[in-house]
Amino acid sequence: MADLRINLAGISSPNPFWLASAPPTNTGYQVQRAFEAGWGGAVWKTLGDPIINTSSRFAAVHFNGQRVAGFNNIELITDRPLEVNLKEIAETKKRFPNHAVVVSLMVEPKREKWHEIVKRVEAVGVDGLELNFGCPHGMAERGMGSASGQQPDLVEAQTMWVKEAAQTPVIVKLTPNITDITMTAIAAARGGADAISLINTINSLAGVDLDSWNTIPHVGGKGAHGGYCGPAVKPIALNMVAECARSPHIHIPISGIGGISNWKDAAEFMLMGATGVQICTAAMHHGFRIVEDMIDGLNNYLDDKGLASVSELIGKSVPRYSDWGDLDLNYQVVARIHEDNCIVCNKCHIACEDTSHQCIERLETSDGRSYLKVREEDCVGCNLCAIVCPVEDAITMVEIPSTELPMSWNQRQKAIGSMGQNEAPGAKEAV
Amino acid sequence: MSDYGLFQEEKNRLDAYISRQFKIVGITENLSGATVELEHPGGGQAEVRLLTAEGRKYMSNLVIKQFTAAN
CATH class of the missing domain: 3.20.20.70 (Aldolase class I)
Known part of the structure; x- marks a missing residue:
């Protein structure tokens, strides 16, 4: 106790x-x-x-x-x-x-x-x-x-x-x-x-x-x-x-x-x-x-x-808990669908297709069985599919090891600024 | 719909210049994306347009590496 x-x-x-x-x-x-x-x-x-x-x-x-x-x-x-x-x-x-x-x-x-x-x-x-x-x-x-x-x-x-x-x-x-x-x-x-x-x-x-x-x-x-x-x-x-x-x-x-x-x-x-x-x-x-x-x-x-x-x-x-500008832009997760648990309800496909990045494909096996697959190279790791999925553990977000060192927006801006970034006229107003 | 193919093209173009000892000397960012200016120590100049977010991220990593190497 x-x-x-x-x-x-x-x-x-x-x-x-x-x-x-x-x-x-x-x-x-x-x-x-x-x-x-x-x-x-x-x-x-x-x-x-x-x-x-x-x-x-x-x-x-x-x-x-x-x-x-x-x-x-x-x-x-x-x-x-x-x-x-x-x-x-x-x-x-x-x-x-x-x-x-x-x-x-x-x-x-x-x-x-x-x-x-x-x-x-x-x-x-x-x-x-x-x-x-x-x-x-x-x-x-x-x-x-x-x-x-x-x-x-x-x-x-x-x-x-x-x-x-x-x-x-x-x-x-x-x-x-x-x-x-x-x-x-x-x-x-x-x-x-x-x-x-x-x-x-x-x-x-x-x-x-x-x-x-x-x-x-x-x-x-x-x-x-x-x-x-x-x-x-x-x-x-x-x-x-x-x-x-x-x-x-x-x-x-x-x-x-x-x-x-x-x-x-x-x-x-x-x-x-x-x-x-x-x-x-x-x-x-x-x-x-x-x-x-x-x-x-x-x-x-x-x-x-x-x-x-x-x-x-x-x-x-x-x-x-930090500011957005200190988050690592090189960190990446992608969605993985586990076929054993997936009931092919299509919610992830619809959510991704209609409101996110169109990277979950509905495919068919040679014997006509439907299944869903993430095109990982296009997945931005938004979590939406895992959020809308009604089945526990059917979709997990998997960390993809980065080949780059961590890089935050603030670090990026500092590095670019140090080389004398040329901003186009009006770009600042557009920010 | 996929940005991945476009990003790969942008990355390949940047990598090709970097492998030939070009250095990034200027970046212009605007509503259309980014334009990367490169220079070769021997005198050549080049420009690469980046439209994808992944391409701009990749360019940022190159800039930081270049910045780190120079300091």
Whole structure:
């Protein structure tokens, strides 16, 4: 059994699986129930001036038989008085002293507002604070959430105000609704953040009802954009975590969030630089007890890898994530079709013929049997055939040893530049 | 549809010049591809048009080799 404990900027927890600030962490009853199920930590649903919510609030995108491939919500922060939340937080921390109880906060971008809430929340014995600069709907219209989080200067200033009052570690939660998330991550670090968490939800509209023409969800015939999360956003979140992890300007720990549904997703986020992860949609879809499989799966994986601690995963894949200009242009893979496994469904042939490089031929043997063959010299190694193939191991991508040394685009440009490249007039404009 | 045959032609042309001690002295890249200018130390000049991506990659490898050998 590996050691699953983590320490994120001074906040320790028995495992890396935390519930994200969201409906599952709305009350003490829920958070304590989650800890009983095995969750290592929870970020309490955002506290601030209590709001009034709408009915309805959630919508999901189901794709090809998979329920909840994506999840959309227009729910806001807590609708309960601060005193009620604080009482339950204190009770929860008392019952579970070794679990991480972090509290999400959101107030107007005013110094005294931040000082007040920080002091009142820390007084009940929380392990840390998470500043909600990410919620994309409702609160943003009031100048909070992502409206604050999209402006690096406001992120920096508010983080600084919080740090003036805070005694516990401060995590800044970032919005993905921005061109370059490292800009706001750097601003948070500059403001004194002890850690960042990402991503919050992505601006979204789940759908339109083709019968009523109402938005999904709608509130009495009217809709508004919500926040998108769930498995569909994982690649976006993973990239943003990785971009922060590899930035030479960001040196604070990362709490990874976004579509994490199982132990494998969690391990991927940790390999890409997250110290721990936060989860919401998977718990809303399957209940708190999914954490049991996450813990077992991660434990088995670490044992198989011969790792004594989950912390040994953190950031191991970051050096392998780079810019396109540093990739080796001489590296080559080609597709190989294994006739023993191929059912000759033709999907690879059609995909390649219609949308890629026309290098999979449908041929016939002398006895009239159809088979598919890759013309390897024309294969660019795009992976499309292997992606669309419905049969496991019918197509594999095979590495072709190169006779050339590795050569990146940047190396190429440097070499050509050094010989005084003549660019045709207008060529630069065409780039 | 296959670019491979065209690439082989481009590679053969470049290789023929390189084997005769020509050096790449200039490259012009534009919307049509690349034009490689070669010079022989003895005074001859040549030009090879490259249309394929593989051809431009092959030329890039030649340039890097030439650059590495000279430094």
